[in-house]
Amino acid sequence: MTDSNSGQIDHVLIEDRLFPPPAEFTKTAVFSTQEQYETMCNQAAEDSDNFWRGEANEHLHWFEPFKEVCKWNPPHAEWFVGGKTNASYNCLDRNIEAGLGDRIAILWEGEPGDQRTLTYSDLRTEVCKCAEGMKQLGIGAGDVVSIYMPMTPELAIAMLACARIGAVHSVIFAGFSAESIADRNNDAGAKLVITADGLYRRGRVLPLKATVDEALEKSPTVNHCLVLRRVGNEDVSMVEPRDVWWHDVVDPQPGELPAKPMDSEASLFILYTSGSTGKPKGIRHTTAGYNLWAKRTFQWVFDHREDDIYWCTADCGWITGHSYIVYGPLSAGATCLMYEGAPNFPAEDRFWELVEKHKVTILYTAPTAIRAFIKWGDEHVEKHDLSSLRLLGTVGEGINPEAWMWYHKKIGAERCPIVDTWWQTETGGIMMSPLPGITATKPGSCTRPLPGVIPAIVDETGKEVDDQHGGMLCIAKPWPGMLRGIWGDDDRFVQQYWSTVPGKYLTGDNARKDSDGYYWIMGRIDDVINVSGHRLSTIEVESALVSHEAVCEAAVVGRPDALKGQAIAAFVSVRDREPNEELRKELLLHVRKQIGALAQPDDLRFTATLPKTRSGKIMRRLLRDIASGKEIAGDTSTLEDLSVLAKLQEDE
Ligand code: WTA
Numbered sequence: 314m315t316d317s318n319s320g321q322i323d324h325v326l327i328e329d330r331l332f333p334p335p336a337e338f339t340k341t342a343v344f345s346t347q348e349q350y351e352t353m354c355n356q357a358a359e360d361s362d363n364f365w366r367g368e369a370n371e372h373l374h375w376f377e378p379f380k381e382v383c384k385w386n387p388p389h390a391e392w393f394v395g396g397k398t399n400a401s402y403n404c405l406d407r408n409i410e411a412g413l414g415d416r417i418a419i420l421w422e423g424e425p426g427d428q429r430t431l432t433y434s435d436l437r438t439e440v441c442k443c444a445e446g447m448k449q450l451g452i453g454a455g456d457v458v459s460i461y462m463p464m465t466p467e468l469a470i471a472m473l474a475c476a477r478i479g480a481v482h483s484v485i486f487a488g489f490s491a492e493s494i495a496d497r498n499n500d501a502g503a504k505l506v507i508t509a510d511g512l513y514r515r516g517r518v519l520p521l522k523a524t525v526d527e528a529l530e531k532s533p534t535v536n537h538c539l540v541l542r543r544v545g546n547e548d549v550s551m552v553e554p555r556d557v558w559w560h561d562v563v564d565p566q567p568g569e570l571p572a573k574p575m576d577s578e579a580s581l582f583i584l585y586t587s588g589s590t591g592k593p594k595g596i597r598h599t600t601a602g603y604n605l606w607a608k609r610t611f612q613w614v615f616d617h618r619e620d621d622i623y624w625c626t627a628d629c630g631w632i633t634g635h636s637y638i639v640y641g642p643l644s645a646g647a648t649c650l651m652y653e654g655a656p657n658f659p660a661e662d663r664f665w666e667l668v669e670k671h672k673v674t675i676l677y678t679a680p681t682a683i684r685a686f687i688k689w690g691d692e693h694v695e696k697h698d699l700s701s702l703r704l705l706g707t708v709g710e711g712i713n714p715e716a717w718m719w720y721h722k723k724i725g726a727e728r729c730p731i732v733d734t735w736w737q738t739e740t741g742g743i744m745m746s747p748l749p750g751i752t753a754t755k756p757g758s759c760t761r762p763l764p765g766v767i768p769a770i771v772d773e774t775g776k777e778v779d780d781q782h783g784g785m786l787c788i789a790k791p792w793p794g795m796l797r798g799i800w801g802d803d804d805r806f807v808q809q810y811w812s813t814v815p816g817k818y819l820t821g822d823n824a825r826k827d828s829d830g831y832y833w834i835m836g837r838i839d840d841v842i843n844v845s846g847h848r849l850s851t852i853e854v855e856s857a858l859v860s861h862e863a864v865c866e867a868a869v870v871g872r873p874d875a876l877k878g879q880a881i882a883a884f885v886s887v888r889d890r891e892p893n894e895e896l897r898k899e900l901l902l903h904v905r906k907q908i909g910a911l912a913q914p915d916d917l918r919f920t921a922t923l924p925k926t927r928s929g930k931i932m933r934r935l936l937r938d939i940a941s942g943k944e945i946a947g948d949t950s951t952l953e954d955l956s957v958l959a960k961l962q963e964d965e
Contacts, residue, residue: 328714332721333753334730338703342750343616350751350764357765358790364765365392365793369605372644373398374407376574379601383791388811388818389798390791392602393577400581400604401444401477402572404643405437417648420622420671421466424513424654431466433646436473438568439466443474445570446563450537452505454479454573457583459503459535461485461494461525463512464653467541467559468629469639471507476581476600479573483583483595486630487512487519488927491527493593497585498532500595501800505537511544515658522549529555539563577601583800584632586738594809595800596632596738603741604640606794610742610763611641614732615675616704616749624650625677626664631928632738633708637677641742656682662693669697676724677706677734681929683716686723688865688888694723704749706732710930711834713856717756735759735834737820739810741794744768745832757856758831765792768832770824775814783835783850786824787817823850837933842871842879844911851933854881854914857907861900863890868923868931869914872940880915882940884923892919916940 339345356364362382369379379396408416414434421429431439452458458480462468468484475482483501485494498506508525511518522540529535540549541559551558581600585593611617623642627633642649650671656664664686668676686694705725712720712733721731730749736742744766745759752760762768770784771777778784788795795818799806813819823835835850842851851869858867865886874880883900890896897917905913924932 328755328757330714331753331755332730334750335728338616338730339750341618342748343613344748344750347751350748353764354762358767361765361790365605368609369393369396369601369793372608373403373601373605379577385791387816388807390602390795391578392599392791392793393605396577396601397574398577398601398604399476399479399572399575400600400640400644401440401473403604403608404473404476404640405433405440406572408433408643408646409437411646413646416646418643419466419469419649419651421651422653422667422671423465424516424652424658429466436466436470436643439470440473440477441568441570442566443467443470443563444477445566445568446539446559447474447480447505448478449562450505450539450557452478452480454575454579455481456505457481457483457501457503459483459485459494459498459501459506461487461489461506461508461521462541462629463487463509463521463543464628464651465509465541465543466651467509469643469651472582472629472635472639473643477570477572479575479579481580481582483585484630484635485585486628486927487521488630491524491531494525494528495531496593497595498528498535500585501583502534503532504534505539506532506535507539507541509541509543510546510549513544513654515655518544518546520546520548522546526550526552575600578797580797582635584635584738586632594802594805596796597798597800598741598794599797602793602795604644606742606792607636607641608644610794611637611647612645613748613763614734614743614746615642615677615706617642617645617647617675619646621647621674622650622672622701623647623675623677624652624668624671624673626652626656626679626682627677627708628928632741633677636742656685657689660693661686661689662696665694665697665699668699668702672701674701675704675706676702677708679709679929680707680712680716681710681925683707683712683720684859684866687716687719691723699724699726702726702729704732705729706734706746708734708736708743709928711852712757713852713859714756715856715860721756730754733757733759735822735832739796739818739820740788740792741796744788744792755831758827758833760831762832768824769817770826771814771817775817780826780828780830783823783825785814785838786820786822786832786834787814788820789817791818842881844871844877844879844881853908854883854904854912857904857912858883858885858900860907861903863887863896864900866923866931868933868936870933870937870940872916872937874915877915881912882916882918882936883914884918884920884936884940886920886922 377397379393381394384391418433418436419431538556578599583595625637732746734743734746736744745762747760767790769787769789825833854869855867865888868884871879
């Protein structure tokens, strides 16, 4: 962990290029002056109740008004206490009543190229049918429904249908194993699983239902399985009376079902995410606060306008899909492109083909994807007209300045602001990000907090550190979108997030604030390494490696070293060069040159690809184990490709 005595290395992530917002953009932006932002931040900080009362009254529909804005019994917060609202109502009925019934809500394209468009009215009809169907399967308010589906409109429909009747959805990314599904079903006590006969991935069909069948053998709480026919898989086994088809149970329903007024603090969903231990935790979000946070952060950060075609490339199996495909944009009446498949099928230009075809104006994707595009080559981008784009976003990990610059130049044609959005499953929505009309950006910085977010960077004793000095990033005050708990494990919630620094939410990330008040996320607390008394962020070393033209991707971890405390181990994938001794030396020298001798990796291994979770995060825990020669321990159920691990181990 970083502290004020940690040596010089805290400050090396220096990036002094500054990209002011284009004047054209600022003219019509939601935030068009710095004063507007400052005023809102001040109001939200100093008169929080009034600020959020106004926001909630204006931007959500209330069946019954709330009586209290925020009840804060640390670490338990309740927002908009006593009120009743419904997230599906806010996403659908509210827009339809405002005259947007014929606006396209979801513009969908399947991997094989099939297309569908659903207006807000169409979407409400489908949601009502699904909700009615679920009711007939015995699902009501408070029941947990697991959703294990391809990225079809029915995935969003199922989520909103749960919200409509007060059921709690638990979306499980459709790449997880049967074991993981069963664990989640059991932890949450799920009564229904919604799935499909299969999904398309790079032209192949993955048999989702077969995986669910295996999970259901170990899921005693589940009474029914509702199955969408997506791929026409003939081999699906339907176990009666447990399993029913979507087209039998959902399609014949009338398509009108009033949204159930829900308490502000009723659980809206659970989403499982990996913690510092091997066992995923069910992050619990509630109705009103989450809905408001998702909607307002969407409007602020993406500067949403009526004629935008917005595309978030995430999967609904992750929080980004929850907040920025479903609840945020739909509450705001946006038109969302939704794509089912892989970015490189049938070819590496699929994303750019989609942007051109659908005239996408806002694109929100992940640095890992951007790095893949760089690797695949600019020719795939250059084939397409991307002039519809006006705003770009990234999420999920820090973006290295090289990837940022490529995104800026190749995709944004130096015309589109980039919003590097920092947030977490737990925060419900974006916490820090540039506001595209007013924030001058620096490649690699998520810049400043949104109104209502009060960050604090603290040392091990919980004391706030001086600006410039890195430390643990905490959030000092509750915000509407914050997690309300870990499903069924309040002790873990308290222990994990609120015990290290009493009274503050511990994000688990390290951060540094520069002299302009910009925040730089320096990696997870457990990614910080201490080499000969110098504290280093692994991201810094990775960034240095990736800035070498031969490096595609790099992951850096610490391993125990008798002399230095920790030594630096680097895993590197390269392009256009032989991974040989000469290149190894060149890269070590490159890091020395970029950061200094103390940051030079002790080990540098070449690898074809890096082991990643299915959400695209590099599995550092695994790399640390490999680097230190340990037996591989813990949950590796999210490994994208076990052969990667096997390959690395062979090289031991
Ligand atoms: C990391 C994803 C740097 C961070 C929304 C955080 C980032 C974790 C950024 C949460 C960013 C996410 N810059 N790091 N813009 N965005 N992270 O829960 O370490 O999947 O704590 O939520 O991703 O990941 P999660």
